[in-house]
Amino acid sequence: MSKDENEKISLAVVKRLPRYYRYLGDLLEHGITRISSGDLSKKMGVTASQIRQDLNKFGCFGQRGYGYNVEMLYAEIKKILGLDREYNMIIIGAGNLGQALANYPNFRKRGFKFIGAFDKNPDIVGKTAGDIVIMDISELEPFLKENRVDIAVLSIPKYNAPKISPILVENGVRGIWNFSHIDLNTPDNVVVENAHLTESVMTLSYKLSELEKNNKE
Amino acid sequence: MSKDENEKISLAVVKRLPRYYRYLGDLLEHGITRISSGDLSKKMGVTASQIRQDLNKFGCFGQRGYGYNVEMLYAEIKKILGLDREYNMIIIGAGNLGQALANYPNFRKRGFKFIGAFDKNPDIVGKTAGDIVIMDISELEPFLKENRVDIAVLSIPKYNAPKISPILVENGVRGIWNFSHIDLNTPDNVVVENAHLTESVMTLSYKLSELEKNNKE
DNA sequence: TAGATTGTTAATCGATTAACAATC
């Protein structure tokens, strides 16, 4: 009795899935074959109710009186997250951050495959990042016409992003992982995930300020 | 008539502040001196109600019939976010990502100052990242005793993080920006901000899968 | 003054938690 297929799942739930996935992966590594929502809730510091509610948005993966089979649930979440396939990725802006991402081996392991990198800086063009050669940004458009690119990583200065984003969209890129400090305007058939590191560190400095405020009281 | 000082502000509100800050900065750059919640709401794609509610958690920054003074509001949010001071930062794990962060000039500009970097890889130790020399991880503890470190950037493999985290905490580091794929257990007087890039890209692949599912219907 | 727009209360909406019948 899986739930209404057309029910729109809230982003709050979706954002929790990778964390479930990580914990289940850890359990799997430790050879644990079953887990109850109660035990998992203790490990993760969330309520068992939330875990069951979240999972039941996607299907009935548990068994009454038993709990969840770790391997099966792991595989289900993998599928839900779209991690049961490969994604071709390119990097736009192969500076330090772009190169760091290209060199990060975990992405490849999970099916995110870098197939190209682009930059406009002639000092960088021609060098390699990971196992790919950095091309001049002028080669981006022809490259997109020749290759299927699922995801573009945008790690360029914010003032360049609005020029690049339409080129990506017009040439069939459907996913943008946006590290540039700007909000992209993209059509409905393109999805954007922002990774705004500056905003993340600002949240941290807020928390630090709160901490000090409370200490003084 | 500023609000109850002791009211705990929800993380949802806090996470929106850096975005307000960014938009106000842009307005400032464009020489715009005043803005109403209505106009800002159109620019940002949120409701004017939400903007006013959010801001009023911290004080009454607007003027009826006029709106908000951009420069003043920008300065207020800067203060709220704790960006009116400097933070000494160190990097634990000076691999590609750590070095990329150290080289990123915007952090320095905003008051986040890297004063040290540590790694256990002898091939990396001794090299420079940004303008700091990478030290051996064994020098971390003495360094912490000699220098005030506000924030540690944790960009090391997950299995090393639980060893390093207590060293930081015991030596007075109060903020951890955690790029390692693990949840840190820290006492109440330490704040952690997670920047789990793998979880971010998984959210993107989920969105892509949703997109394709809808296309097929 | 009249128009604009805030600050704030009230209404709505959605997300989380609690409770428990179903059932393994």
Add this chain to the structure above:
DNA sequence: TAGATTGTTAATCGATTAACAATC
């Protein structure tokens, strides 16, 4: 069977939106 634990409904809580009196 008895105990455990789910899936799911109902209750609660919190966050967002709407509305409007206050006031610049």
